Amino acid sequence: MRSSDLLHHERELLSSVVAETHCGRNRRAGKVRDLYARAGRVGLVSTDRLSAFDRAITTVPLKGRILNLLSEWWFAQTRDIVPNAVLAAPHPQLTVMRECRPLPLEFVVRGYLTGSTSTSLWTRYRAGERDFEGHSLPDDLRKNDRLPQPLLTPTTKGSLHDESITGAQAVDRGLLSAPEWERASAAALALFQRGTEIARRAGFVLADTKYEFGVDEGGTVVLLDEVHTPDSSRFWKAESLPGRLARGEEPESADKEYLRLWYADRCDPYHDEELPEAPDELRLELTRRYLHLYEEITGGHEIPFSVDEDPPHDLRAVLAEWDLLEE
Numbered sequence: 001m002r003s004s005d006l007l008h009h010e011r012e013l014l015s016s017v018v019a020e021t022h023c024g025r026n027r028r029a030g031k032v033r034d035l036y037a038r039a040g041r042v043g044l045v046s047t048d049r050l051s052a053f054d055r056a057i058t059t060v061p062l063k064g065r066i067l068n069l070l071s072e073w074w075f076a077q078t079r080d081i082v083p084n085a086v087l088a089a090p091h092p093q094l095t096v097m098r099e100c101r102p103l104p105l106e107f108v109v110r111g112y113l114t115g116s117t118s119t120s121l122w123t124r125y126r127a128g129e130r131d132f133e134g135h136s137l138p139d140d141l142r143k144n145d146r147l148p149q150p151l152l153t154p155t156t157k158g159s160l161h162d163e164s165i166t167g168a169q170a171v172d173r174g175l176l177s178a179p180e181w182e183r184a185s186a187a188a189l190a191l192f193q194r195g196t197e198i199a200r201r202a203g204f205v206l207a208d209t210k211y212e213f214g215v216d217e218g219g220t221v222v223l224l225d226e227v228h229t230p231d232s233s234r235f236w237k238a239e240s241l242p243g244r245l246a247r248g249e250e251p252e253s254a255d256k257e258y259l260r261l262w263y264a265d266r267c268d269p270y271h272d273e274e275l276p277e278a279p280d281e282l283r284l285e286l287t288r289r290y291l292h293l294y295e296e297i298t299g300g301h302e303i304p305f306s307v308d309e310d311p312p313h314d315l316r317a318v319l320a321e322w323d324l325l326e327e
């Protein structure tokens with residue numbers, strides 16, 4: 001269905017949401033994906049959960065499908081740069097991958113000076129930091145300015161809060177080998193360049209993103225997880241950016257920043273225990289933005305959706321076909 005048609009089916013979209021799957025005993029839940037790993041393969045189900053402020057804050061209709069299919073598209077566009085773990089995307093909400101040993105770092109790449117959490121570049125820059133992974137930033141940059149060149153600012157993974165780390169420190173601590181660091185960091189920068197070019201042609205700025213790499217059975221460094229989705233990246237509308245920055249306004253975002261701002265206007269989302277429930281109109285606005293991004297980036301690909309599907313049932317059948325379920 002074309003997105004313009006999809007958006008006429010608001011009630012069906014809202015009731016089609018998949019917040020959790022329970023297809024087999026081996027289910028493991030990440031923040032947004034449900035994982036089914038078995039015999040060297042892993043099925044990653046993209047649910048419609050939206051994670052913000054360190055919690056699953058709401059669900060967004062079609063989010064799982066849009067992000068899964070967008071990621072699949074980017075994996076295909078970037079496999080000449082670095083091999084990836086994808087085997088197939090046999091359902092709009094499912095990618096089957098080779099299960100790899102993940103490198104315990106998030107490879108964050110930033111093209112713009114932005115963000116608001118403790119490890120964001122803007123927070124660190126505003127606190128006086130100037131040297132990042134061997135690059136020294138000038139003193140006169142403002143929030144959301146473009147950086148002189150993209151910066152790789154890795155963080156550790158797995159701990160409760162991400163912590164900034166340099167490649168040399170990560171190798172010293174034995175988190176990965178020096179050749180693994182060389183390979184993954186070069187791939188991250190090349191991927192970001194490719195992502196920036198493709199996004200720009202589609203009318204978007206890829207402001208920053210993060211990659212996850214792993215090592216396969218043969219010892220090769222491969223790209224895992226997801227690539228250039230609105231969960232892992234900031235996308236801004238290119239057209240309105242210069243005017244907005246000149247007026248001191250925030251960029252027009254095609255990611256979950258819209259929801260973050262909605263909450264920030266109404267509560268203290270990192271500290272309040274109870275947060276207001278996201279209204280349907282806000283959830284559907286995110287669906288619209290994600291769909292728009294997906295269509296512009298992929299050059300008009302459509303999201304498969306029909307009102308009489310039963311997503312949890314269909315997913316279970318495909319996971320079983322791929323022998324990914326433990327009963």
Ligand SMILES: Nc1ncnc2c1ncn2[C@@H]1O[C@H](COP(=O)(O)OP(=O)(O)O)[C@@H](O)[C@H]1O
Binds near residue numbers: 085098099100101102
């Ligand atoms: N090919 C793969 N092999 C092993 N683990 C993977 C692979 N691809 C992704 N992962 C892991 O699967 C999880 C994806 O689910 P997600 O909801 O993003 O989790 P998280 O809460 O850790 O971000 C991540 O922990 C990621 O590191």
Ligand SMILES: [Mg+2]
Binds near residue numbers: 030031
């Ligand atoms: Mg994740």
